[in-house]
Amino acid sequence: MISKYVALAIALFYSCESNSHSKAPLEQKEDTLTDVEIIENKLPIADPYVLYHGGKYYAYGTRVNGFEVYISEDLKHWRRSAHLALSPANSWGDRWFWAPEVYYVESKNRFYMFYSVDEHICVATSSRPEGPFIQQEKKPIVTEKAIDTHFYMDEDGTPYLYYVRFTGGNVIWVAEMNEDLTSIKPETLTECIRAQEPWERKQGTIAEGPSVLKRGDTYYLMYSANHFESKDYAVGYATATSPKGPWKKYEGNPILRRDMPAATGLVGTGHGAPFVTPDGGFKYIYHAHANENSVGPRTSYINDMEFSADGVIRIFGEAIHPVVVK
Secondary structure: OOOOOOOOOOOOOHHHOOOOOEEEEEEEEOOEEEEEEEEEOOEOOEEEEEEEEOOEEEEEEEOOOOEOOEEEOOOOEEEEOOOOOEOHHHOOOOOOOEEEEEEEEOOOOEEEEEEEEOOEEEEEEEOOOOOOOEOOOOOOOOOOOEEEEEEEEOOOOOEEEEEEEEOOOEEEEEEEEOOOOOOEOHHHOEEEEOOOOHHHOOOOOEEEEEEEEEEOOEEEEEEEEOOOOOOOOEEEEEEEOOOOOOOEEOOOOOOEOOOOHHHOOOOOOEEEEEEEOOOOOEEEEEEEOOEOOEOOOOEEEEEEEEEOOOOOEEEEEEEEOOEEEO
16 A cells, blocks of 8 residues: 555657757765756656655656656756656557656555556556556556546555546546556546636636645645646646545635746646655646747646645745756
């Protein structure tokens, strides 16, 4: 079983890489400074997710056919693995690889990658966070079209899978998983979040990119709304007393959007994920558009995140602008 926090801490090609090269210091240890070569002045993934494991951060996201993995010790400097974490040869589908999330499941001593491919949801496993991840049985988790998976193991050991179904727009649903963690119990499917509020419907009827965490007796479901191409793509959340809801949206939504201090200079902010740092604090990784005039290639950023004394989520502070180093 994984804890509620470990559950958190968890088709463009290389042509979008920057040609700029420079030198920058990377502080490996408190008393050691090493020069590293920056090969890209951004972390060039969309729909990003971060897993912290074994003293390192692993970032996965949407960019190529299959999934890359980037590795960091400080959240600023990331090294791209020479090998894909998941290759199309090890997956059921062969196009539209989107929104991977990776979790270490202690009871199985395996890493599980949940992801979307060809608008279906799949799962692959590995013995290492950098992969290779392999889909042992090459078929989707469910037969219907669906995207944006998120895995959550409750404190009682019940596994849940949140994902987006196309039921009157993009709508977030949840189902209990079977013990094998490769299939769901269809009879438990429950609707969670659909786009209904004005801020959620500026472009499209879309609620997507779910992430679930628990604080005290309250479950939080973070999500993004609007079409990802909208400059007003934004993040909100809802709360419940059960992993299956019913969910009540926070009245102060959205909590991350282009007009807010944490997103200064950015547009199209969303589809991110919270993760826990070694000191027990929270951070939030998300993507934004390339610039005011172009959606892609999208780039990932990291901000601080916290819970107020009365349980309100806040994403704040100056964003970390990650870079890729050699």
